[in-house]
Amino acid sequence: MMRTRAFGRFTVGSLRLMVRGSPAYYAWIGVLLAMIGVGVFAYARQYSDGLIVTALRNPVSWGFYIGNFTFLVGVAAAAVVLVIPAYIYHWKPIKELVILGELLAIAALAMCMLFVLVDMGRPDRLLHIMPFIGTLNVPTSLLAWDVLALNGYFLLNLGVVTYLLVSLFRGREPNKKIFMPLVLLSIPMAVGIHSVTAFIYNGLAGRPYWNAALLAPRFLVSAFCSGPAIMLIVLQILRRTSRIDIKQEAIWKIAELMAYAMFINLFFLGVEVFKEAYSDTHHLKHMRYLFFGLDGKTALVGWAWTSVVTGVAAFVLFLVPRFRKNIVLLNIGCVLIFVSIFIEKGIGLVVPGYTPSVMGEIYEYHPTTIEILVSVGIFGIGALMFTLMSRVAIAVADGKLRLEDG
Amino acid sequence: MSHEPSRRNFLKGATAATALTATGCGSDVLEAFMRERLQELSPERMTKVLARMEKDYSGQFDQEVSVAGTPARDNVLFGYGLDLSRCNGNRLCVHACVEENNQSRATTDGSHNNPIEWITVFQMDKDKGIDLDHADAYYEDETVPAEGKFYFPVQCQQCENPPCVKVCPVKATWAEKDGIVVIDYDWCIGCRCCMSACPYGARSFNWCEPNLPADEVNPKMHVLGNRPRKRGVVEKCTFCIQRTREGLYPACHEACPTGARVFGNLLDPKSEIRQLMDRKRVFVLKAELNTRPKFFYFYG
Numbered sequence: 001m002m003r004t005r006a007f008g009r010f011t012v013g014s015l016r017l018m019v020r021g022s023p024a025y026y027a028w029i030g031v032l033l034a035m036i037g038v039g040v041f042a043y044a045r046q047y048s049d050g051l052i053v054t055a056l057r058n059p060v061s062w063g064f065y066i067g068n069f070t071f072l073v074g075v076a077a078a079a080v081v082l083v084i085p086a087y088i089y090h091w092k093p094i095k096e097l098v099i100l101g102e103l104l105a106i107a108a109l110a111m112c113m114l115f116v117l118v119d120m121g122r123p124d125r126l127l128h129i130m131p132f133i134g135t136l137n138v139p140t141s142l143l144a145w146d147v148l149a150l151n152g153y154f155l156l157n158l159g160v161v162t163y164l165l166v167s168l169f170r171g172r173e174p175n176k177k178i179f180m181p182l183v184l185l186s187i188p189m190a191v192g193i194h195s196v197t198a199f200i201y202n203g204l205a206g207r208p209y210w211n212a213a214l215l216a217p218r219f220l221v222s223a224f225c226s227g228p229a230i231m232l233i234v235l236q237i238l239r240r241t242s243r244i245d246i247k248q249e250a251i252w253k254i255a256e257l258m259a260y261a262m263f264i265n266l267f268f269l270g271v272e273v274f275k276e277a278y279s280d281t282h283h284l285k286h287m288r289y290l291f292f293g294l295d296g297k298t299a300l301v302g303w304a305w306t307s308v309v310t311g312v313a314a315f316v317l318f319l320v321p322r323f324r325k326n327i328v329l330l331n332i333g334c335v336l337i338f339v340s341i342f343i344e345k346g347i348g349l350v351v352p353g354y355t356p357s358v359m360g361e362i363y364e365y366h367p368t369t370i371e372i373l374v375s376v377g378i379f380g381i382g383a384l385m386f387t388l389m390s391r392v393a394i395a396v397a398d399g400k401l402r403l404e405d406g
Numbered sequence: 407m408s409h410e411p412s413r414r415n416f417l418k419g420a421t422a423a424t425a426l427t428a429t430g431c432g433s434d435v436l437e438a439f440m441r442e443r444l445q446e447l448s449p450e451r452m453t454k455v456l457a458r459m460e461k462d463y464s465g466q467f468d469q470e471v472s473v474a475g476t477p478a479r480d481n482v483l484f485g486y487g488l489d490l491s492r493c494n495g496n497r498l499c500v501h502a503c504v505e506e507n508n509q510s511r512a513t514t515d516g517s518h519n520n521p522i523e524w525i526t527v528f529q530m531d532k533d534k535g536i537d538l539d540h541a542d543a544y545y546e547d548e549t550v551p552a553e554g555k556f557y558f559p560v561q562c563q564q565c566e567n568p569p570c571v572k573v574c575p576v577k578a579t580w581a582e583k584d585g586i587v588v589i590d591y592d593w594c595i596g597c598r599c600c601m602s603a604c605p606y607g608a609r610s611f612n613w614c615e616p617n618l619p620a621d622e623v624n625p626k627m628h629v630l631g632n633r634p635r636k637r638g639v640v641e642k643c644t645f646c647i648q649r650t651r652e653g654l655y656p657a658c659h660e661a662c663p664t665g666a667r668v669f670g671n672l673l674d675p676k677s678e679i680r681q682l683m684d685r686k687r688v689f690v691l692k693a694e695l696n697t698r699p700k701f702f703y704f705y706g
Contacts, residue, residue: 061602135576200573
């Protein structure tokens, strides 16, 4: 009885929070719903005609969807890893940081799964790849491993957040002995999901652009640039719109740690460029296609240099303390690094692996409008999930949504 | 068959997509779930499945269709040889393959833009040797061989260590006992991991509904071979499993007018392929990847 009442009150309270808000909140929700609507419309077209409506073809068989998937696995991983510095430096409020990080991870993972779903030729056979229900090809298939890892990570984050919120909702202090071990477990798991995702590409001996041992480390480091960039912006928004007090020192510290990650990321890129360029084997052609084009085919060149320029610019902004402590420059830096990694780990990762193809063909891939709109829709779903979940979570953490005081 | 999406189809798709998103489930999902993986079927179940397929395809193409489930024979391991000195790039193998294996066809007006071919013949420069970077799969010479060129046909290499099988997340593709790598078209989820893994570009995806006119269907089918595929799944050469398991040569072998193709049982010392390997030196494509193909190239 007690449980039902608590659940009922929680549901009603949450719904009330979700539908009531400032004009800015309504505008934001409206934008997200419009994005989702466009995405559903575009996906309906793809569902009826097939993947032929994308620019994907046999030589380039993965593209924008799988690139976005890869990028978002990084976001999911990095969001939770922010707990480490919070723990080490005793940032208050650590509970809130944990909750927000895990909610971001949950939203990112939901988007990951949707991107895989829209990329599937037979979404109606989704059950074939579900753990326990389907026929997962473990231990040999890395995609099968990734399904397990992503689902496990999703459930772990969901469990921790639910525990924290239920405790706070009931007016009890969450037991650190219960949730901290789980949070600490989610850190190696975060590294795990991103490594396994890297291994999907990494293990393909026929694709030299991906078949480099540095791929998984590069994935992790670039995730530690893009994930915190989103968190920094989210934290600043929450600081304005809620009572949660996020210390300025915490924001600066995150920015400083991001500068180190960006340096390592650029260094790793340089290392790979050196190895390929100096050896000058035919493996170099993929990198050459990315940065300069081949045979006059230059679809990726603009993307590639945008990624490099924004990445270097963001690094400079984050490296110089005077710049990163300026809130405007800090936010510009966040946007720049987001753009840089979004390209580097999306189109810039996937497409050159296929170009030239294993048989030397150069097929120029560029996402179609449908691919872009479907992706916009998925990003809309993720952002909506995060907005609604964090709105409820903040109210609970703030003490505005409680079981007792009616 | 025109591929302009009709308004009704579009609405149908939209409704289905909405239903799928809203409920996470649809009748297609349920149906797909009820199906079993072909590799695991008992002989009794297999008989039933084959009968159902025969009935379905006969209705679909308005003619009598047979679907065999002939299993691999003991002590048979198929191998293929290709004489690069004889091949002159006429592509008769490619066309015979398409007719035999029920691939999606191109239309004369170009309205169907996903024709599928399992054999690709690459035109290469004699003065460059075997060099994929300068290979041309789209040559359109009036007569072949063109001056200064030689030809290099590539199809599934039926690897002993197939990277495509390893990466499949749902066990929808596997190597049979006689060495043929096959696909369960009803289990494939269309993730295309196998296409990324294959170093030979041997796998094709059905990016849209295949175009297979009823009057062009080859009604003699094998459940793991040339039965019709649907949209959204991967397909590839099976050494004409529907023919070779009945003791016939693959269609490409029969169609080749230059005698460039050699086929047989690698475990039989008297077979043509073993005789060839005894007399000529052979090589495999991309040997450094340790895929161990059973498709051997040689210079006759």
